[in-house]
Amino acid sequence: xxxxxxGSPGVGKGTxxxxxxxxxNIPRISVGDLFRKAMKNETELGRKIExxxxxxxxxxxxxxxxxxxKRLQEDDCKxxxxxxxxxxxxxxxxxxxxxxxxSKVLNFVASEWIIMSRLGGRRTCRECGATYHVKEVPxxxxxxxxxxxxxxxxxxxxxPQAIKNRLRVYLExxxxxxxxxxxxxxxxxxxxxxxxxxxxxxxxxxxxxxxxLGEDSRRRRI
Ligand SMILES: [Zn+2]
Numbered sequence: 401x402x403x404x405x406x407g408s409p410g411v412g413k414g415t416x417x418x419x420x421x422x423x424x425n426i427p428r429i430s431v432g433d434l435f436r437k438a439m440k441n442e443t444e445l446g447r448k449i450e451x452x453x454x455x456x457x458x459x460x461x462x463x464x465x466x467x468x469x470k471r472l473q474e475d476d477c478k479x480x481x482x483x484x485x486x487x488x489x490x491x492x493x494x495x496x497x498x499x500x501x502x503s504k505v506l507n508f509v510a511s512e513w514i515i516m517s518r519l520g521g522r523r524t525c526r527e528c529g530a531t532y533h534v535k536e537v538p539x540x541x542x543x544x545x546x547x548x549x550x551x552x553x554x555x556x557x558x559x560p561q562a563i564k565n566r567l568r569v570y571l572e573x574x575x576x577x578x579x580x581x582x583x584x585x586x587x588x589x590x591x592x593x594x595x596x597x598x599x600x601x602x603x604x605x606x607x608x609x610x611x612x613l614g615e616d617s618r619r620r621r622i
Pocket of ligand 1: 525526527528529530545546547548549550
């Protein structure tokens with residue numbers, strides 16, 4: 401069950417991928433997390449990535465593909481994965497098909513105003529990476545992480561100008577990827593125009609597509 405998660409920044413796909421990962425007991429691989437880990441370790445690769453990410457630009461294909469390929473070859477991915485944040489370009493999609501068979505692509509969609517309000521209000525813990533939202537999921541104490549007491553901050557790629565840039569880059573570069581998967585009949589559209597409390601309505605749409613997937617492969621075996 402190799403599932404690709406698509407959707408513009410701020411659509412909530414990270415949250416949905418986490419829930420799905422627990423339900424289906426296969427890992428969620430976030431390319432954003434892979435990037436942040438590399439940056440935190442301050443390797444040469446990490447510093448290179450940081451330059452792109454802080455401007456809201458995409459990290460070059462070659463670097464991203466290498467990072468993802470290595471991660472998907474690890475043991476915990478042998479029964480499948482929910483891959484969040486990759487592929488974002490046609491070149492990445494083509495590269496991925498060379499090293500992993502894709503079972504389904506879940507494309508989360510929401511209106512632009514929902515995306516802007518979600519991203520602008522997000523705060524991240526500097527210590528443990530937990531995320532909050534000033535309106536939807538506020539911490540108990542303003543600016544402080546409930547989990548570890550760390551300080552919350554506005555990620556540089558979630559500042560208004562970076563958000564606008566990310567949405568523009570997303571439209572230019574990632575929309576063709578959606579067309580690419582549609583042609584291959586792998587694409588499922590998930591309506592994510594729901595409030596945080598209505599997360600089940602989004603997850604049940606995903607489950608429907610993933611259940612069919614199981615039936616399809618059983619049928620193929622018979
Ligand atoms: Zn924390």
